[in-house]
Amino acid sequence: MQKVINGLIIDPIIFTHPFVPKCDVCICSGECCWYGVYTDLKKMEMILEKREIVKKYMDETQPLDESKWFEPIEEDKDFDSGYCAGTETYNNKCVFLDKVGFCSLQKAAVDRGEDKWNYKPLYCILFPLVIFEGKLTIDDEHLERMHYCSKSKNQTSTIFEAMKDEIHHFLGEEGYRDLLEYKEEYFTNLKKKELHYEIER
Numbered sequence: 664m665q666k667v668i669n670g671l672i673i674d675p676i677i678f679t680h681p682f683v684p685k686c687d688v689c690i691c692s693g694e695c696c697w698y699g700v701y702t703d704l705k706k707m708e709m710i711l712e713k714r715e716i717v718k719k720y721m722d723e724t725q726p727l728d729e730s731k732w733f734e735p736i737e738e739d740k741d742f743d744s745g746y747c748a749g750t751e752t753y754n755n756k757c758v759f760l761d762k763v764g765f766c767s768l769q770k771a772a773v774d775r776g777e778d779k780w781n782y783k784p785l786y787c788i789l790f791p792l793v794i795f796e797g798k799l800t801i802d803d804e805h806l807e808r809m810h811y812c813s814k815s816k817n818q819t820s821t822i823f824e825a826m827k828d829e830i831h832h833f834l835g836e837e838g839y840r841d842l843l844e845y846k847e848e849y850f851t852n853l854k855k856k857e858l859h860y861e862i863e864r
């Protein structure tokens with residue numbers, strides 16, 4: 664039986680898929696940001712509205728010309744507005760990634776005392792989670808490209824454990840509570856199945 668929370672099917676792989684205990688850009692240099700990201704049209708408009716603020720948090724490796732920040736707008740039902748745009752890459756990384764490996768959008772929000780994810784595209788907050796065809800699941804294709812967090816020797820946790828704050832932020836209090844219940848239910852059923860299998864053998 665599929666679990667649906669906030670209109671999204673929950674892929675239970677998020678509970679078990681191995682991952683690093685936490686992101687650490689001092690180790691990975693923010694590699695997941697090297698390719699840019701798709702963002703909802705509304706978020707793109709917000710970023711452009713705040714462009715003069717964002718520019719203050721960019722360095723010489725990033726373009727200050729905002730016409731170089733986004734790709735053309737596309738239709739996509741996985742985004743709330745029904746439209747999205749990719750961030751452009753520049754110097755082989757997302758235009759918003761600085762030379763150290765930090766996101767200028769997040770730096771701006773933190774420095775101004777706002778919620779750290781205020782200007783950040785949803786998929787940047789969620790990665791390695793993704794919404795694909797109405798399902799909250801794992802972006803395994805992109806994850807496989809990573810040289811730190813995709814390596815089994817570094818994966819001492821799970822995506823769920825490492826991403827609790829992000830998932831909570833995304834689903835909200837009630838949705839997150841539902842998810843915890845589903846997780847319990849999922850592992851209980853898994854144990855029952857394993858026991859059944861042992862008895863059958």
Ligand code: SF4
Nearest residue numbers: 686687691694695812
């Ligand atoms: S998802 Fe991987 S590459 Fe991206 S910041 Fe976290 S550890 Fe680094």
Ligand code: SF4
Nearest residue numbers: 696757759760766787
């Ligand atoms: S917007 Fe920020 S977090 Fe998202 S890919 Fe670009 S640099 Fe990374």
